[in-house]
Amino acid sequence: MSRKKLTRRNAIRSAGVLGALGLAGCSQLSGGGGGDSDQLQAAFVYQTSLGDVGWARAHENGRQAMDDSFDWITTEYSDGVPGNEVRSVFEQYASSGYDIVYGCTTEYQDPMLQVAEEYPDVTFEHCNGFETAENMGRYMGKFYQGWYLCGVAAGHLTESDTLGMVVPIPIPQIIRQINAFTLGARTVNEDATTKVRWLNGWADPSGARQAVNAIADEGADAIGSNMVTPAALQAATEREAFNFGVNTSMADQAGEYYATAQINNWAPFYKQSAKDVRNGEWSSDSLWGGLETDIVDIDDFGPKVPDDVVSDVETKRSEIENGERSVWTGTKFEGWSDAELFSDVGSYVEGVEGSVPSS
Known part of the structure; x- marks a missing residue:
């Protein structure tokens, strides 16, 4: 299946929407040395501690891909850095000669914006925010497209x-x-409905298990989880869902009833942004890339998923990539701009039970 090369020029934009290192969290250095004028230093900061799966791990996979791809870059990361401590970490990297700093969570936006103003010669990139500056861009993936494909399979x-669906907070x-998960399902099964359980946090293994068991007791036999822990998937497998x-x-964690996962593939963006900085071609903008850029992906399917299901998902994936299919066609969100979809989606589509709780 063909893929579009990711560059800032062809990525979909939606402007207007969107000392000692490691005092907070843990730091790691990797990459080749050098010291010539073409050598680049890049730093990544993660809110949660690195594990084998989850949001921070996806960003770390992207950092490692960047590091492995170029001999002219040195990278470092700090993990386990809460939002109220991150400003000092950004300042330490910026004042230590780093060329580009990536802040890999929503809560880092305001501290990064403040530090960017103080260090105009450093490039900053913030994930999943809505602010930019002359030396600070922002980036995110249209991960709802991956969830739509998961829904088709479901x-x-x-x-x-x-x-x-077992989910963290109503944003x-x-x-x-x-x-999107519900809409994907209803393209192949118009009777499909979705029960939602909100846990008000990103990592709650016990709560995730309880939520899965509750909706399984109500008949759910295909269950998605947006939690950073695999506990919900493990509980679903125990219920043969x-x-x-x-x-x-x-x-590796979910067991035999694992179907697939929506994948955050940050490597194309990280590699391209680093090349742009090195070549003097970087500019501040807002990137919200979809399947066509490879930022959004889905995992290989589990062994219990039939071939005809895989084939249908692949067909609909190609249609989205080629612009022949939109997730939102026929819904109240049809015709919404990227800016509106990014910031203003606050209610359910038909097929999702209940209503969105107040945040």
Whole structure:
């Protein structure tokens, strides 16, 4: 299947939407040395501690891909850095000669913006925010497209016509994904409905298990989880319910009823942005890339997923990539701009039970 090369010129833009290192968290250095004028130093900062799966791991996979691809770059990361401590970490990297700093979570936006103003010669990139500056860009993936494809598979796999989603907090990003999962399912199963359980946090293994068991008791037999822990998927397998993960592959943790996962593939963006900085071609903008840029992907399917389901998902994936299919066609969000979809999605589509709780 063909893929479009990711550059800032061909990526979809939606402007207007969107000392001692490691005092907070843990730092690691890697990459080749050099010291010539073409050598680049890049720093990555993660809010959570690195594990085998999850949001931070997906960014770390991207950093490692960058590091492995270029002999002219040195990279470092700090993990486990809470939002109220991150400013000092950004300042330490900026004052230590780093050329580009990536802040890899929503909560880092304001501290990064403040530090960017203080260090105009350093390039900053912020993930999943809505502010930019002359030397600070922002980037995100249209991960709802991956969830739509997961939903297509779920619509085929469910026998009860009841799906489930275990999710963290009611923000547009998560609401988009619940909606897309449901819409994908209803393209192949118009009777499919989705039960949602909100946990008000990103990492709650016990709560995730309880939520899965509750919706399984209500008949859900295809369950997605937007939590950074694989606990929900493990609980779903114990209930013999197909399950869908997020951010990274969770195949090794989820068990035999693992269907697939929505994958955050940051490597194309990180490599391209580093090349742009090195070549003097970087400019501040807002990138919200979809399947066509490779930032969004889905994992390999589990062994219990039939070939005809895989084939249908691949067909619909190609249609999205080629612009022949939109996730939002026929819904109240049809015709919305990227700016509106990014910031303003706050309600469910038809097929999702209940209503979005107040945040």
